[in-house]
Amino acid sequence: MLxxxxxxxxxxxxxxxxxxxxxERTKRDxxxxxxxxxxxxxxxxxxxxxxSIKLQNEGFKRLFERFLEVGGAPLNWDQIQKLPEGAIKDxxxxxxxxxxxxxxxxxxxxxxxxxxxxxxxxGCHGPKSVITVRNGLTFLDLTVQQIENLNKTFGSNVPLVLxxxxxxxxxxxxxxxxxxxxxxEIHTFNQSCYPRINKESLLPLAxxxxxxxxxxxxxxxxxxxxxESFRNSGLLKLLISQGRxxxxxxxxxxxxATVDLRILRLLIGxxxxxxxxxxxxVTDKTRADVKGGTLIQYENKLRLLEMAQVxxxxxxxxxxxxxxxxxxTNNLWIKLQAIDRVVSDGNMDxxxxxxxxxxENGLNVIQLETAVGAAMKCxxxxxxxxVPRSRFLPVKKTSDLMLVMSNLYTLRxxxxxxxxxxxxxxxxxxxxxDNHFSKVKEFLERFPTIPDILELDHLxxxxxxxxxxxxxxxxxVIIIANQGERIDLPSGTILENKIVSGNLRILSx
Numbered sequence: 488m489l490x491x492x493x494x495x496x497x498x499x500x501x502x503x504x505x506x507x508x509x510x511e512r513t514k515r516d517x518x519x520x521x522x523x524x525x526x527x528x529x530x531x532x533x534x535x536x537x538x539s540i541k542l543q544n545e546g547f548k549r550l551f552e553r554f555l556e557v558g559g560a561p562l563n564w565d566q567i568q569k570l571p572e573g574a575i576k577d578x579x580x581x582x583x584x585x586x587x588x589x590x591x592x593x594x595x596x597x598x599x600x601x602x603x604x605x606x607x608x609x610g611c612h613g614p615k616s617v618i619t620v621r622n623g624l625t626f627l628d629l630t631v632q633q634i635e636n637l638n639k640t641f642g643s644n645v646p647l648v649l650x651x652x653x654x655x656x657x658x659x660x661x662x663x664x665x666x667x668x669x670x671x672e673i674h675t676f677n678q679s680c681y682p683r684i685n686k687e688s689l690l691p692l693a694x695x696x697x698x699x700x701x702x703x704x705x706x707x708x709x710x711x712x713x714x715e716s717f718r719n720s721g722l723l724k725l726l727i728s729q730g731r732x733x734x735x736x737x738x739x740x741x742x743x744a745t746v747d748l749r750i751l752r753l754l755i756g757x758x759x760x761x762x763x764x765x766x767x768x769v770t771d772k773t774r775a776d777v778k779g780g781t782l783i784q785y786e787n788k789l790r791l792l793e794m795a796q797v798x799x800x801x802x803x804x805x806x807x808x809x810x811x812x813x814x815x816t817n818n819l820w821i822k823l824q825a826i827d828r829v830v831s832d833g834n835m836d837x838x839x840x841x842x843x844x845x846x847e848n849g850l851n852v853i854q855l856e857t858a859v860g861a862a863m864k865c866x867x868x869x870x871x872x873x874v875p876r877s878r879f880l881p882v883k884k885t886s887d888l889m890l891v892m893s894n895l896y897t898l899r900x901x902x903x904x905x906x907x908x909x910x911x912x913x914x915x916x917x918x919x920x921d922n923h924f925s926k927v928k929e930f931l932e933r934f935p936t937i938p939d940i941l942e943l944d945h946l947x948x949x950x951x952x953x954x955x956x957x958x959x960x961x962x963x964v965i966i967i968a969n970q971g972e973r974i975d976l977p978s979g980t981i982l983e984n985k986i987v988s989g990n991l992r993i994l995s996x
Contacts, residue, residue, distance in 0.1 A: 494714055503924075504527060514555040514907060517689045524691050528682070540696060547681045547683075550708070550855050555838050562792070564801045568784035575769060575782065575813065575871040581749040584756060588805035589724055592751045593643035595732040597823075599717075600739040601859070602659060603652030603678055603707045610926025614655035616739045618927065620882065621903075622890055626739050627662060627827070632901025633745055635671050645746070646672040648722060648734075652700055652707035653680045654798055663784025676720035678712045680705050686843065686851040705845070710738075711837045718830045719967040727823050736819045736859065742891055742903050743880030750872065754820055764825040765866035768874045774915060779814035780807070780860060782811045783872045789859040789869050791815055811893045813871065815860050816879040824868075829865045837861040843878040876907060876912065885930040893937045908941050915940055920949035942983075955980065 490501040525544045532540050559875065584592055606615040625634070634647050641678060651659050658679050663673050680698060683693035683706055691991040693704035713736070717723050726734075726764055733754055737744030754763055769782055780793040797805045804810055810985050827836055837857035842850050890896070895914065897901040924930050938958040941944070950968030955978030962984035968974040972990045976982075 493738040512787050514988075517555060518548075518552060518731070520690060522548065525682075528696050529694055536696070539719075543679045543681070546679055546712070546715055547708075547837065547855075550681075550839065550857070551684075553836065554841070554855050555867065557839065562785060562798075564798055564804075566785060567792075570782065570784050570789075571869070574789055575785065576747070576753070576766075578874045581753055584752040585749050588634040588752070588756065589748060590643050591720045591757060592800045593637065593641055593645050593746075593849065595730060595938055596746070596751060597646050597648055597726050597731045597734045597753055598630075598634055598746060599648045599650060599713075599734045599736045601710045601713070601736065602649040602739045603626075603655055604740070605654050606927075608883075608925075608927055613658045614651075614662075616655070617658065617773050618882075618888075620742070620888070621896075623900055625903075626742070626882075629742065629901040630739060631666050631669060631671060631673075632749050634901075635669055636900035636902075637746055638670060646674060646726070646731075648726075649675045649739075649957050650710070650713055650716065651674070651675055653675050653677065653705065654707065656926050665766075672720055676716060676722055678707050678710070678716045679959070681708045681855070682706075683844070683852040683854055686853050692786075692852060701733065706854045708854065709840060709856030710859040711861055711913055714826055714830050714835055714862060718827060723823060727827065731823055734821055734823060736817075736821065738881060740883065741816070741818065741881045742880060743878045744816070745878075745902050747802055747874075747878070750874075751822060753872075754822075763820075763868045763870055765863045765869040766820040767860055767863055767869075767871045768816045768820075768878060769844035769871045770816055770874050770876050770879050772808050772812060772814045772950070773913075776814045781805070781814050781856070783811075788864045789871070790864045791858065793840065793858055793861070797836055813873060817860060818874070818878060819860060821824045834865050835862060835897055836865070876914075884919070885924050885927060888927065888930065889917055889919070889934065889937060890940075893940050897929070906941065910942070915943040918947045920952075923951060924948065946977070950974070952976070958982075 508976060519659070525548065529537060529544060532939065556643070587774075602614060602616050602617075604615045604800060606613065606618050611618050619625055620629065630647065634645055637643065645923070649659060649663075653665045656675070659675065667674060667699045682693040683704055684690065685692060691704070693701060698705050733751070734772065735746060748767070754766065767782065772779065772781070778794050780791045783790055785792075786996055792805070794805065828900045838861050840856040840858065842854040842856050843985070844854065880891065882891060890901060895906055895909060897906055919925075919930070924933060935955040938960045940960050942961040943964070945963040947965045947967070949966070950970075951973045952966050952968050953974070954976045958976055958977050959981040961982070964982045964985055966976070966987045966992075969988065974987060974990065
């Protein structure tokens with residue numbers, strides 16, 4: 488039999504509405520605490536920096552508030568709709584502009600490269616854009632060469648804009664001084680610098696605004712930050728005042744992302760294609776791209792779906808080449824006045840990517856990030872365009888570096904083109920073992936010269952393997968040195984559809 492006290496105790500058990508109220512109160516408290524901490528951090532900055540820090544803090548607060556509301560919640564898989572007719576345009580149907588038309592088109596364009604990343608994943612210090620790619624030239628050199636050639640050829644003045652991060656800005660500023668003698672206008676601006684958050688307390692790790700003294704406490708919040716940072720920098724307004732209409736944005740490590748005159752004509756030529764404000768280049772998905780974002784129709788809008796937004800039980804569906812044929816190259820064409828409007832109206836509600844990190848001391852932190860392509864749902868007339876695979880040539884690993892350094896490609900005026908001697912247009916699938924090849928320095932020691940791979944389909948290399956000079960690889964080649972074994976391929980070796988394993992050393996005498 489229940490006593491009066493028992494009944495009272497039972498009456499104090501939380502009902503669902505109590506739980507909701509508790510969560511709301513916790514969120515409110517977390518936001519108030521965060522605002523206090525951000526205010527304290529800002530107060531440690533010199534007076535001259537406080538206005539820009541205030542702008543960044545407001546941006547971070549909005550991001551944090553949305554994170555508290557929705558977290559990194561996956562979307563409802565069952566609500567994904569079929570892509571509507573015309574959502575993805577056909578590149579092959581586009582016309583080349585006439586010579587007299589090109590200069591006019593280029594006068595309305597600005598090229599923007601996302602240059603916030605470091606080369607640490609490939610064992611390099613400083614910005615990734617200064618890794619030597621080919622003929623002693625870096626990603627940045629090749630980009631400058633491409634635009635210089637475009638301007639010279641057509642008598643145009645296309646400017647180059649680099650979005651740096653606090654990690655890459657100092658080094659980039661020193662490097663771009665060497666382009667002073669080159670006839671190209673280069674602008675830079677920095678993306679935001681946000682505080683990493685302690686996963687448990689939801690409070691910033693940073694205690695002051697002196698970033699260089701506590702660099703681990705800060706992070707650049709992904710390239711989705713481009714829109715607000717670009718506008719805040721004043722560059723957006725300047726470029727619009729110069730008559731520029733569209734920007735072409737791409738990752739600096741994508742060597743296939745060159746200015747495409749056909750696409751530019753589609754946007755601002757005589758057809759104007761129904762006033763497209765946002766155009767995303769997509770290309771065919773292969774086994775190497777299964778984690779890349781894809782285009783979907785969701786809530787009657789065209790959207791970018793990233794791996795981080797996929798419910799766990801549907802990850803394999805997302806990776807399926809049959810279900811999602813295309814993936815996002817991160818080559819984007821966006822109307823400048825539309826960026827100004829969307830940011831001014833406060834309509835830039837990009838999906839939040841929660842990126843967890845664990846420090847060496849065991850501390851768990853989170854970074855709140857967004858993707859530049861996710862903004863397509865915020866613009867009018869957004870669509871995709873199905874481009875050739877050659878427009879996606881990123882260098883994320885040393886296996887990619889091997890491809891772009893090889894005879895598979897020819898280099899002309901900063902642009903890479905597949906060799907006409909290659910019998911088929913697909914690139915070989917190359918897998919190099921992490922333990923011996925992941926760092927650029929190790930990779931170059933093991934490949935004193937890059938093999939002839941014109942007829943290669945697939946290469947897997949694992950273990951302590953070193954290549955001599957003038958090696959030729961054809962078909963499918965697998966070379967595996969097990970633990971404690973070493974394989975030295977002698978100069979002049981030709982391997983076609985071969986598996987090599989065990990010990991192999993040819994000593995000179």
